[in-house]
């Protein structure tokens with residue numbers, strides 16, 4: 001939970017606080033074991049470093065929170081100002097607003113001995129003023145361009161308000177729907193997550209090498225490094241025990257791609273990685289990130305992540321924690337202050353090296369130079385963006401509609417006709433502004449809340465009689481409002497039931513053991529179903545939900561996620577068919593919590609499920625598949641996919657390694673009577689490999705819009721990186737092996753049509 005730290009400062013920004021808010025010698029790191037690789041030589045940085053005292057260097061490594069705490073503890077604003085004045089502060093998080101940031105920057109630049117500007121960071125996760133749908137929803141669009149646009153707009157709004165750095169994108173792949181942070185990422189697949197991670201980094205920073213100094217650019221942060229999504233039981237901050245091959249095949253790919261795309265920073269994660277807390281794990285932070293990938297940007301800790309090495313049972317005290325984190329590759333400490341407090345003593349005792357310290361400082365200074373802060377530390381107060389522009393609103397509306405997934409639509413219950421005589425809107429989210437999702441900027445929550453569904457339905461069907469009854473609250477057992485909702489449904493031609501999770505039920509520190517609709521919402525749906533009148537269900541939630549018996553009774557179910565600022569309009573756009581739904585699930589929806597983990601990219605067993613054989617892998621009381629599979633999603637028209645064609649049936653592993661590719665093509669026809677979207681998906685399965693392979697792996701997707709009666713050919717290219725895999729070798733061995741690979745093409749992860757490719 002994010003908590004309100006300083007009311008006066010928060011009110012200045014116009015808001016109230018919201019909830020939501022190896023194998024190497026890691027752990028024994030010493031000055032001798034420390035990596036001492038100087039950063040890119042830069043005369044400006046070298047000169048500055050020569051002038052800095054040890055205290056000033058350690059100060060650069062410190063990031064303190066300003067107004068809003070996004071974790072336990074926090075700092076007083078006066079402490080922040082004093083530290084800035086003394087030249088003992090490198091960065092501040094959770095500061096916002098041109099005036100506020102200029103005032104604090106002035107202290108650092110004009111009153112500190114060396115005048116080094118501060119770096120201001122903020123969690124701009126899916127928008128600042130313009131709140132886009134949550135990242136999980138965006139992933140459901142299967143269109144990375146929507147996320148690029150979110151990032152571009154967010155960067156502009158943020159930078160103009162003094163924010164230089166966003167702690168986004170989050171790229172933690174997870175198979176845990178109980179984990180609240182599933183809302184912040186792209187779901188269960190590394191390929192999809194990678195595509196979105198790169199688009200978001202480029203949206204914030206511009207194409208690689210474009211430079212960060214522009215007024216519409218912010219530095220991005222690839223987080224959380226790494227394997228945080230593997231938290232056992234989905235409980236936040238929990239243990240992760242992971243093989244090297246799973247680490248490399250599942251969790252690392254988005255980070256590698258972000259690093260290749262030039263992401264400026266990386267944030268360490270709260271979890272342990274096979275016994276070593278990520279903040280002290282030199283295997284991932286140094287061997288992989290720095291040495292294998294050549295990442296030379298800044299690594300920041302997560303909130304108190306350095307000091308939490310003590311609670312992990314890994315460090316003895318604050319000094320030990322500081323030593324371990326710095327030596328394992330953490331450059332900047334967020335919130336806790338162990339490096340600033342103990343660094344000097346550690347240096348003189350030889351427990352940390354001066355070159356390692358200089359390296360970390362150099363990275364921080366380099367980011368400040370790259371952002372242009374030495375030339376222009378201030379932001380133009382007159383040019384601060386203080387509201388969503390019309391263009392931004394339009395983008396938010398399009399993105400939200402594009403992110404929705406039509407889970408079920410029996411008998412063409414949707415779209416609704418605008419000519420419908422009367423419509424009842426019922427449910428706790430039907431007349432609610434609480435649809436922005438987790439990690440929203442407090443100022444935006446207050447000033448630019450989500451548009452309501454009820455209002456948008458009235459606008460979309462101006463001639464209809466539209467009534468509203470809440471029925472039940474989002475939480476709690478009170479069912480006394482259900483009769484009024486039933487009466488509304490009985491009196492209407494069709495009812496739109498809007499149910500879901502309040503945003504505070506997903507995001508950080510928001511794990512749930514029961515992921516059904518909270519409170520008495522299922523009872524409300526059951527009561528509406530009993531009326532026998534037509535109705536549709538709209539879900540607004542931050543994670544996969546288990547749907548109860550009501551699913552059978554509901555003719556249509558639209559998964560709208562937490563859609564953001566333009567929630568109401570976007571939901572109405574899809575309900576009335578202004579926009580054809582075309583999203584697909586980026587996560588499997590389990591049938592029950594007991595079925596978790598259930599994800600499409602599981603490995604096979606020696607006894608794969610067979611209905612007629614008891615001694616196979618299954619639950620006695622559940623079908624083997626999830627309620628809704630990864631990649632599932634319907635639309636208002638019908639599509640037909642032809643059989644996949646390969647440019648050739650055989651290719652040599654050697655040729656693939658040299659860059660050769662195989663083309664897979666498929667024809668797609670809109671066989672219905674209206675324009676619609678389909679996401680063509682390509683999955684691979686290596687049928688016999690030296691490490692058992694997932695039964696399917698997504699290696700291509702394309703969202704296509706086609707008019708009725710039209711057809712097109714969709715082409716994918718498969719290369720070594722699609723057909724090979726990482727082994728358990730800790731030094732990183734990627735293999736493309738000879739053998740047969742099945743290629744599945746279809747409209748979900750349950751695609752049946754396949755072709756075989758032989759690798760020789």
Ligand code: BGC
Pocket residue numbers: 070071093123167223302303508
């Ligand atoms: C979260 C990070 C976030 C940081 C700063 C932490 O609690 O894990 O994702 O960027 O707080 O707010």
